[in-house]
Amino acid sequence: MSERARTPYILLGLLCHEPMTGYELNATIQRTVGHFWQESFGQLYPTLKDLHARGLVSMSASAAGGRDRKVYTITDDGRAALFRWLAEPPQPSVVRSELLLKVFLASLGGVDDLRPHLEAAVRAANAQITHLTAVRAAVDAEPATEHQRRCWLLTVDLGLRSAEATRAWAERALSEGT
Amino acid sequence: MSERARTPYILLGLLCHEPMTGYELNATIQRTVGHFWQESFGQLYPTLKDLHARGLVSMSASAAGGRDRKVYTITDDGRAALFRWLAEPPQPSVVRSELLLKVFLASLGGVDDLRPHLEAAVRAANAQITHLTAVRAAVDAEPATEHQRRCWLLTVDLGLRSAEATRAWAERALSEGT
C-alpha cells in the first residue's frame, strides 16, 4: 500500500462512525458517497487485511453461529493516519469520459450515430438528479450532527449541479444537431 | 486486450486523421481531448504493439537516420473495429473525487481543514476555464471541417459548464462556511 492508495482512507473514515464488516462498509459507501466514490470487494477485503496488519484497525471475527463475520474497529493510529491524509491537498481526479470521446470521434462517422448516445445521457442525468434528490431528503432523516449533514449535503449539491449541467449540455446538443 | 479496454479506440480514432508515432499520439491526445481523456506511455506503447499484432494498424519503422521512429497507420479492419465501438452505447464513467471525499469526511475533523481545499478547487476551476477558453479559440484556427469543429467544441463546452458549476459550488461553500 503506497502513498497513492485512497481505498484505505474511505474505510478509515467510515469506521470512525462505527465498527463494521467489509460487507457493511461497501453498502455504506454506496448509500452515502456512491454518487462520487465507488469501491469493489476486490479492493476492499485486501485493504482491510492490510489495514489490520498495519494496526490501523482492529478485527474481531465471529465464525461461530454459522455465518462468517469480521467486524473492524478503527484504532488511534488509524485515526491519526486518516487526519494526516485529510489535511493534505486532494489530488485532482483522473477524468475519462467515454461519452465525450465518442462525441469527439463522431466527426468521423456522422452525427446520426451520436443522437442515441446524447439521449441516453439526458436519461442518465435525469436518473441521477432523481436519485440525488432522494439522497438529499434522506440526509435530513439521518441521525447525525448538523455539521455532518452540512458536509454530506455539500457533496450531494455538487453532484446535482454537475448532473444538471450535463443534462442542459446534452439537450442543447440534441436541439442544435443539424 | 479485452472488451473493456478503451485505449485502443482513441488511438484508432486519431490515426483516422493521419499516421502518427506513439509520441505524437500522446501529444495529440493532450492537445485535443486532454480535458476529458488521458493516456500514459505505459498504456500507449503496449496497446500500439497489440493493435499491430491484430492487424488493426500497420507499422513502418525507421531506425535509420539515428532517432527511433515507428509510424502507425490505421487499416480497414481498424476502421471497422472503431466504428463498431463508436455505435455501442458509452459506458458510464467511474467517478472518484478525492475533493468530495475529503469534504464528506470533514465532518470528522472540523471545517477549518476544508477551506484550503475549497480555495484550491476554485483556483483549479479558474485555471481549467482559462485553459478551455484557449482551446475553444484554437479549435477555430484548426484546419478541419465544420462538422469536426462542432464535435470538438461540444466536448469543450461540457468541460466549461462543469468547471463553472464546480467553481460556483466551491465559492458558495466558502461563503456559507460558518
Add this chain to the structure above:
DNA sequence: CTTCCATATATCTGACAGATATGTCCGAAC
C-alpha cells in the same frame, strides 16, 4: 422443499496511471 435474495468472505484477471530507464537531436548559453 426449493428457489431466490441478502449477507458475508475471498481471489483472479486485466486495465490503467505514474515512475523509471534509455537514448538521440538540436539550439542556446558560455
Add this chain to the structure above:
DNA sequence: GTTCGGACATATCTGTCAGATATATGGAAG
C-alpha cells in the same frame, strides 16, 4: 566548441483498482 537543457522517441515495471468469479449461510416467499 562544448556542455546543458529541452523536445523527440521508445519501452518496461510497480501498484491501484474495477469487474468477474467462487463459495457458503440464513431467511422469506412460493
